[in-house]
Amino acid sequence: MKGKIIIALLIVAVIVGAGYGSFRAKKQYVEQTAIAESKGDFATAIKHFNKVVLIEQLNPVNMGKPTASAHVYRARLYFNNGEVNKALEDLNTAVKMDKKNPEAHFGIALIRLQEGDLKQAEKALSIVIKESPKWVEPYLSRSVAYRKLGEKDKAKADLEKALKLDPKNVAAQTALEFLE
Numbered sequence: 534m535k536g537k538i539i540i541a542l543l544i545v546a547v548i549v550g551a552g553y554g555s556f557r558a559k560k561q562y563v564e565q566t567a568i569a570e571s572k573g574d575f576a577t578a579i580k581h582f583n584k585v586v587l588i589e590q591l592n593p594v595n596m597g598k599p600t601a602s603a604h605v606y607r608a609r610l611y612f613n614n615g616e617v618n619k620a621l622e623d624l625n626t627a628v629k630m631d632k633k634n635p636e637a638h639f640g641i642a643l644i645r646l647q648e649g650d651l652k653q654a655e656k657a658l659s660i661v662i663k664e665s666p667k668w669v670e671p672y673l674s675r676s677v678a679y680r681k682l683g684e685k686d687k688a689k690a691d692l693e694k695a696l697k698l699d700p701k702n703v704a705a706q707t708a709l710e711f712l713e
Contacts, residue, residue: 559588566610575614582607601627605636617644635665642674654678669699676708688712 562584569578586607589599608623621644627637642657658675661668672695679688689712695705 559585562588570610570613575610579607579610579614582610601631601634601637604630605634605640608637608640612640612644620644633660633664635661635668635671638664639671639674642671642678646674646678651678651682655682667698669695669702669705672698673702673704673708676705680708680712685712 562581565581566578566585569575569581582603586599586603589603604623604627608620608627611617611620611623621641624637624640624644627634628641631637638657638660642654642661645651645654645657655675655678658671658678661671662675665671672691676688676691676695679685679691689709692705692709692712695702696709699705
């Protein structure tokens, strides 16, 4: 019995030690990612952040999967590097992991808006607004989709909601003046 307890304690010590080492490595790669991103070197940022994702996959707490927020962050890096398909892949993975993730849906919506897929953009933005009703930017973005779809009243309602949340929002004020 005493031997089993000692073995169990050794296993715990190894796991904790490995966890601490992976925490330090992850922190280092996150810092390297931030430095590369701040310099506009998105390819290098992606390379470093892929190591963060790998460390998350090896972490038993994550059950072999990186977090949804890691996918959202890497999607932003891919997007900024011009890799829209990879960005969408990561955003869709984040949504599969967390169906209500507003940042993932917002990223998908912005890409859909850019591509001109207004119905899908509106759908994704409606999810974002449902999950984060006090976040102003989704109202502004959805108003763009509505305006381009010819739904002026809905666009106006979203802009008014944005102004209710942020009365000094210049983008909402300007867009509302443009609609009227």
